[in-house]
Amino acid sequence: MGDTALKHLAIGIDLGATKIAAALVDRQGVVVENRRSATGARDGPADVVERIADIACDLLNGSPAPVTGIGIGTPGYVDPVSGIVTNAVNLGWDTVGLVDELRRCLSSRTNKHLPIWAENDANVMALGEYHYGSAQHCGNFVHVCIGSGLGSGIIVDPIAGGSGDDSQCIHQRNTGGKCDGQGTAKARDGRLFQNTADNG
Numbered sequence: 646m647g648d649t650a651l652k653h654l655a656i657g658i659d660l661g662a663t664k665i666a667a668a669l670v671d672r673q674g675v676v677v678e679n680r681r682s683a684t685g686a687r688d689g690p691a692d693v694v695e696r697i698a699d700i701a702c703d704l705l706n707g708s709p710a711p712v713t714g715i716g717i718g719t720p721g722y723v724d725p726v727s728g729i730v731t732n733a734v735n736l737g738w739d740t741v742g743l744v745d746e747l748r749r750c751l752s753s754r755t756n757k758h759l760p761i762w763a764e765n766d767a768n769v770m771a772l773g774e775y776h777y778g779s780a781q782h783c784g785n786f787v788h789v790c791i792g793s794g795l796g797s798g799i800i801v802d803p804i805a806g807g808s809g810d811d812s813q814c815i816h817q818r819n820t821g822g823k824c825d826g827q828g829t830a831k832a833r834d835g836r837l838f839q840n841t842a843d844n845g
Contacts, residue, residue, distance in 0.1 A: 654710050656701055659766065660693070660719040662686060662735040667700045669708055674777035678704055690741045698750035705755065714760040718769035719743060720796070728763045766790065771798025 659666040668679040721733025728744020774780040
């Protein structure tokens with residue numbers, strides 16, 4: 646990897662129901678370093694944020710070049726301006742100020758004040774495929790994510806479906822076809838989420 650690429654590094658974090666995966670990447674999407682940890686969602690949001698901060702600090706301390714920012718993909722509905730996550734059912738979160746809490750944790754451990762950005766994980770995955778993956782030449786597409794939860798990200802050339810709108814069929818009923826953001830992962834009324842997502 647050339648010196649030019651190393652001048653622009655960022656940390657990407659995938660917050661899942663069972664694991665936290667993070668990577669130090671360059672502007673071309675090449676992974677320089679990566680880390681992984683159990684989420685421990687049952688311990689509550691504060692402990693999860695501390696684990697995210699642990700991983701981020703580890704990558705920051707070992708980075709071969711300055712890090713320009715941190716991006717987080719998280720379950721639930723995300724306000725990308727405030728960084729507040731709501732209705733992240735597979736994390737057991739109602740309303741969590743993810744970005745502010747992580748910024749607080751990092752500022753108490755380092756003297757760095759990096760920009761932190763959060764977005765729904767399905768939207769982030771769709772953007773990743775659009776810029777670096779198999780959808781680079783697709784103007785319009787839907788990216789469906791099936792794991793501990795079920796989500797979708799929609800790219801309509803070149804805009805990603807926004808948080809909290811009907812592009813995120815996280816609780817889509819398999820009988821009605823309309824997104825329902827009021828349900829939970831434990832509901833037993835035929836939701837697509839319940840029928841396809843993993844129990845993790």
